[in-house]
Amino acid sequence: MADHNLELITSLRADEQRVSMYAFLRDILQNWHLFLIGLIVSVLIAAVYLRYGTPKYLIESSLLIRDDSRGSNFGDAAALENLGLSVTNSSIDNEIEILKSKSLAENVVDALALHVSYFAEGRVKTTELYEKSPFKIVFLDTNIRRNTPAKYQVVFLKDNAFELTRNKRTVFGRFGDTISIDDRAVVLSRTQHVFSGEGKYYLVVENKENSIRKLTAGLSVSAANKFASVINLSINETIPEKGEAILSTLIRHYISNSIDDKNRVADNTLTFIGQNLAQVSSELHKIEGSIEQFRKTNRLLDIEAETRQLIEQASSTSDQYSQFAIKLKIVETIAKYIIDNPTGIIPSSLIQQEANFKELAIKYNDLILLRSKSLVTMNKGHPAILAIENQVTGLRADILSALDIQQKELGISLDAIRRSGQGYQDAISKVPPKQRIYLDYTRQQQIKQELYLFLLKKQVETSISRSSTVPNAKVIDPPNADSNPVTPNRQLVFLVSACFGLGIPMAGLHLSKVLSDKIHDKNSLAQYCRAPVIAEISYQKGAHSRFLQPDGKSLISEQFRTLRANLLFASGLAGCKTILITSGNAGEGKSFVAANLAQSFAMISEKVLLIELDLRKPSLAKYLNVESRGVTDYLLSKSDSDILIQRSGQGQCFDVITSGYPPPNPAELLSTTKFEKLILTLKEKYDHIVIDTPPVGLVTDANTLRSFVDGTLYVVRQNVTGRQQMHDLNKLFIDNRLSNLHVLYNGFQQAGRYYQYYENEEKKGLFFKWKHNFKLTQW
Structure with missing residues (x-):
């Protein structure tokens, strides 16, 4: 019985809801003219909005980023490794942050002068001109410090003259001449575009920081997916050409900065080798001159046969002494370079025999480059920068300690070779003094010559590495704007307007029923x-x-x-x-x-x-x-x-x-x-x-x-x-x-x-x- 009553109550409530719905539909049909008027008005408003609204276009581009963790490379890694040269690794997450950095955006703003905008005022709306402006302004003082935009009206006069007005202050001048506005020297020049005599032209100058902030806020940089090393770049702009220029300039500066970062290691190595190569060449030239002068003075043409075997043994000992002397010289030079240049790149390829030192040097160079990249987006007091500097200091101490140990080991080895060769020197002492002096000159010449050839080889290898430098990114799709605007969306605008045109009368009718205290049905x-x-x-x-x-x-x-x-x-x-x-x-x-x-x-x-x-x-x-x-x-x-x-x-x-x-x-x-x-x-x-x-x-x-x-x-x-x-x-x-x-x-x-x-x-x-x-x- 209770179930029957509950079913009856539920049925009655459903019938009441159905009747209320039918009554509301009847009211809608009886007031159809309100819905027709609302629909017509909303569609007209949408048409006017679409006619005079400013459209925005989506400009997109994509880059392929070198990311070894995802298996993407440009084919140069194997060639460089075959030459014994190192390849700098990159990460897609780091590259995304670099593309969104303020320093890169500042380069784009400076290159395209985005802090200056040109507008033409029509009867209904104002349109940005960008490259179609009949005039162009150049600020001789590039440091524009202004918190709010400055708007100037430009009026073309006769005889290549113009009138510049802001806040009822007028400045007259001629195109191409230098004038002063707001205590700044500027040059206003004509372009190839023809101006309209009926139109009003305006010039808006913003603070560069505001322009950079707007650019970074409007720029979208994201990875295509978690498996591919592809970055998608997009931006919305009212002028498609402007958006394409912004993305093209951004990509160009990003690739240029990437190449410069990679060439910094090679440039420092070439500078180090060039300085030492000039010194070794001068010493070698001086020794060769001394030998030449000694032989001319003492008329030495041949070595006696009886001393040939002794000389060969002494030469073998001298070879060993030369090798260790070269190593010691290189170690001392690198240690001095590290002490004199605490932020410089260590030429790790000069000591190939010591694997531990080379590994420490590579880690040290990577930290130096990471510190330089991080300073693009962070200040020196940032905790991440301080952590990197602590790591650099620790690695520098470890490298200097390793070099000190190598110096001691090489010194011990040289002492042993010197004692071993002392016997040969005693035997050679029986040789005429001139022969002994000539042998000393020859030994010094051999040491300097081998050191010279070693530095010259490394200079050639580093030059090849620099000439083979490729950026960390490759353009897949160049910047391209859609033919249809993103906003306003015509279909969406008409759909929303139709919903408002029908929904407002419906809501008003419903509210009139709900809020009214009258008997309405x-x-x-x-x-x-x-x-x-x-x-x-x-x-x-x-x-x-x-x-x-x-x-x-x-x-x-x-x-x-x-x-x-x-x-x-x-x-x-x-x-x-x-x-x-x-x-x-x-x-x-x-x-x-x-x-x-x-x-x-x-x-x-x-x-x-x-x-x-x-x-x-x-x-x-x-x-x-x-x-x-x-x-x-x-x-x-x-x-x-x-x-x-x-x-x-x-x-x-x-x-x-x-x-x-x-x-x-x-x-x-x-x-x-x-x-x-x-x-x-x-x-x-x-x-x-x-x-x-x-x-x-x-x-x-x-x-x-x-x-x-x-x-x-x-x-x-x-x-x-x-x-x-x-x-x-x-x-x-x-x-x-x-x-x-x-x-x-x-x-x-x-x-x-x-x-x-x-x-x-x-x-x-x-x-x-x-x-x-x-x-x-x-x-």
Whole structure:
């Protein structure tokens, strides 16, 4: 049983929601003109916005980045490694940050002069000119310190002259001459583009920092996906050519900076080798000159055969001594270079025999390059820079310690070789002193020559490495702008405007229903009213100013017939039927209902009386076009009641008693014995009496007449009667303050098909009547 009740309640709620939805759809159909007007207005606004709005175009480009972790290289790594040269590694994340750096954006702003904009003002909107500007400004002072944009109006004059105005301050000059504006020297020159005599041209100068900030904010740099080493660059600009120039310049400076960073190691190595190569060459040239002079002086042409073997052994020892001496010299030179140049690049390729030193040198060089790159986006006091400097200091100490150990080892080795060669020197001491001096010169020449050849080889290898330098990125797709603007999107704008054009009337209609406290449909009436609804009268324009016709086929005629039948059925009494008509407030159609109900009763009975008892605000006399004498005259004088009765109506007429002139005490007059006798007398003469009373919600006249009537008709009008009045009506019904209370729903917005049906039937009847009269006339 409980499940059945729950299912019934759920079904009722669903039915209520369905009815509410249908009622809302009916309201939308009835107010279709509002939606049509809203749609037309919104579409017109969208068309104007699209016509005069400034479009923005999307400019895109893509770069392939060298990223060894993702397996992308440009084919140069293997060639450089075969030559014994190192290859600098790169990461896609680091390159993205470099592309978004302020230093790179500053290069673009300086190259394209993005802090200066040119505009042409039209009748409706102002357009940026960019490269189509008929003039161009050059600031001789490039340091533009300004927080807010400065706007100058440029007016072209005769004889290649111009007028520059800002804040009512005007400067005159000629194109190509140097002028001063805001204490800055500038040159304004003409371009190849022709200016329009009717147009107004403006020049806007911004602070360079603001231009850099706008560029970095509008630039989008992102990886294509997590597997590929491809970077996508995009920017939105009102001028496609400007956006393409920005991305092209950005890529060009990025590649140039990348090459410069790579060449820095090679340049430092070449500088080191060049300095030492010049010194070794000078020493070698000096030794060779000494040998030449010694041989000329002592006339030495050949070495004796007896000393040949001794010389060969001494030469072998000398070779070993030369190798270790070269190593020691290189180690000492590198140590001195590291001490003198704490931020310089170490030429690690000079000591290939020591693997540990080469590994430390490569790590040290990588940290030096990382510090240089990081300083692009960070200051020296940044924690990341300080951490890198700590690592550099530690590695520098380790390298110097390793070099010191190598020096000691080489010194020990040289001492051992020197002691080993001392025996040969003793043997050679027997050779003539000239031969010994010549051998010393030869040994020194060999050492310097080998060192010279070694440095010369490394210089060639480093030069090859520098000439083979390639950037870390390669352009896949050059900057290109879409042919269609990104904003505004025509389809989206029209769609949104259509939604607003239809949504605003719909929201307004819904809010008017929600916020209004009026009874706006039959569902609201059924929800708030507990009294029975006996009938409904539809609203038709002009219907309230005319009476019903006996043979009328209009919808209102049928509805009053229905009301008449329902009232007769509801009363169920013999004799006179007295019906009181009231409402909760003025303007709800009481007099209209009373007059037409009396006319409807007159169609089936000859004795029908309409009494107007709205003594405070009478209107029935004017509505029925009868004399204004009435009930007030009878109650305040000794006139006969028959004199008050007047004839009104069309076809089957009915009698009318108007209220007369407004009295000072209407409630007391209706409570007199004379009024009671009047009502009883009239009930004996007529079959139906319709009484029009003032609103029961405002005065108590209707409550006074409760004992004289058989039924009460409470008029509720759509969009006029308030919900608060329903509370008063329910209280009247529950307390039974009005006799046999029923509700009449007046001014109902009837569905179109019923109204059209009755309207067509009425027109058809008029047509046949006219046709019949026309035939009789002809006959």
